[in-house]
Amino acid sequence: MTFLLITLAAAVITFVASRIVLRFALKHGIHPPVRERDVHSRPTPRLGGVAMCIGVLGAFGIAALVPEFAGIWAEPTRILTLLGGAVAICVIGVLDDLFDLDWMLKLGAQILVATGVALFGVQIVSLPIAGLTVPSSTMAISLTVLIIVLAMNAVNFIDGLDGLVAGTTIIGSTAFFGYIWMISQNFAQQNAYFSLASLITAVIVGVCLGFLPTNWHPARMFMGDGGALMLGLLTAASAIAVTGQIDLGTMGGRSQILPAFIPVLLPLAILLLPLTDFVLAVVRRVVNGNSPFAADRKHLHHRLLDMGHSHLGAVLIFYAWTTVVSVGCLLFLLWPWWIVLGIMLVGFLVCAMLTAAPVGRRVWRTFLRVMRERRAARGKMEPTRIDTRATTRADTLGDRR
Structure with missing residues (x-):
């Protein structure tokens, strides 16, 4: 109930803030022109990140009043x-949306923010694989900064x-x-449930729930770089806060191999599609001799639209895909690996069929069209054969007469 309260508070604050920010943006005309790579056709405000940031701050402020979070x-x-x-990266994203900042400046600001979080906020100190520890503080900070920057851009x-x-978040x-x-149930302390990672995650879910009605298709406002970068930062921070902070030996019961990898696999599963798109985009742009942050219209969602999916269909x-990967990784803690693997394979097959559905429909329509054309051509030839036979028979009868 405590976490539901925090999630609900984050959702309500974000929803109300979204309405206020949207009215402000429309009143003052704060909406950039439509770019060539955009999929929308009318200018739309990109200040959703401001409302989401307000939701984050408000939810954490309410959490400060809850006794269960006193330890945090x-x-x-x-x-x-x-x-x-979070506030700093949101401001940077909003400025980029409004003034289109240079990519080097944006990347430098992201690294600076990530470094500050790594030094005084959350930092990787160990990995949940055989108790492997990060050998030095410099490496820990560098690894943390790399993960945060990668997650933000993804x-x-x-x-x-x-x-x-x-929605995917x-x-x-x-x-x-x-x-x-689930892993908190293995600890005797009551406050084990009320960790920084769980609080961040509950706030993320609430903020996204509160902003989704304003952002649902057709969107009245976008979260922009400010909201997307902030979500990446908070998602990475929640994963870093929990990774390496648990004693897997207390989990008992099952083989510890798969549970040991879950703290690494699950954050990757959450960001699987963003990371895949990020890697493909960087490789594509570098191969073409462009900046890795140069905008284009070849992202995964653009390709889905080009395949023939509708806007809503591509989102769904x-x-x-996110549901199959995320829930599949989570089920490894509950069921035998072979059952979960079978479920995930079925899920992947269904997702692949849905993804390729427009191509399949085009192939099927082409096949039907070819078959109709063949039948039509065959139908045109039949009367000619009948007339020829009739003429030949008539000639024969005439000769006999």
């Missing part, structure tokens, strides 16, 4: 640094369709919260 606020520097980083890269980022973060909840396909 015992180290206020961590939370204040994380919130400061989420930002797929923010091209209405409701895409918000809700699905993946809900699965990750389920993972945190992303939802389906």
Whole structure:
């Protein structure tokens, strides 16, 4: 109930803030022109990140009043640094949406924010694989900065369709919260449930739920770079906060091989599609001699639209892939691996069929058209043969007479 309260608070605050920000943007004409790579046809405000940031700050402020979260606020520097980083990256994203900042400047600002979070907020200290520890603080900071920057850009890269980022983040973060909840049951302390990772994840889900009605197709407002970068930062921070902070030996019961990898696999599963799109985009642009951050219209969601999917259909396909991967990784903690693997294979097959459906429909229509043309051609030839036979028979009878 406590986490539901936090999620609900984040959703309500974000929803109300979204309405206020939307009215402000429309009143003052704060909406950039439609770009060539955009899939929408009318100018739409991109200040959703501002409303989402307000939701994050409001939810954390309410959490500070909840006694169960007192342990988290015992180290206020961590939370204040994380919130400061969220505000800073949101401001950078909004400025980029309004003034189209140089990509080097954006990347430098992202690294600076990630470094601050790594130094005073959350930091990888160990990996949940055989108790492997990070050998030095410099490596820990570098690895943390790399993960945060990668997550921010990955989420930002797929923010091209209405409701895409918000919906996939809700699905993946809900699965990750389920993972945190399950491993917390193995600890005797009551406050084990109320960790920084679980709080961040609950806030992320609430903020996305509150913003989704405004962002659903046809969207009245986009989250923009400000919202997407902030979600990437918070998602990475929640994964880093929980990774390496648990004792897998207490989980018992099953083989510890798969549970040991879940803290690594599940965050990757949540960001599987964004990371895939990010890697493909960087490779594609570098091979073509362009900047890795140069915008184009060849992202995964663009390709789905070009295949023939509708706007909503492409979004739902992303939802389906995210659900199969995220929930599949989570089920490894509950069921035998061979059952989960079978479920995931079936899920992958269904998702692949849905993804390729427009191509299949075109092939089927082409096949039917070819068959109709053949039947039509055959039908034109039949009367000619009949007339020829009739004429020949008539000639024969005439000769006999």
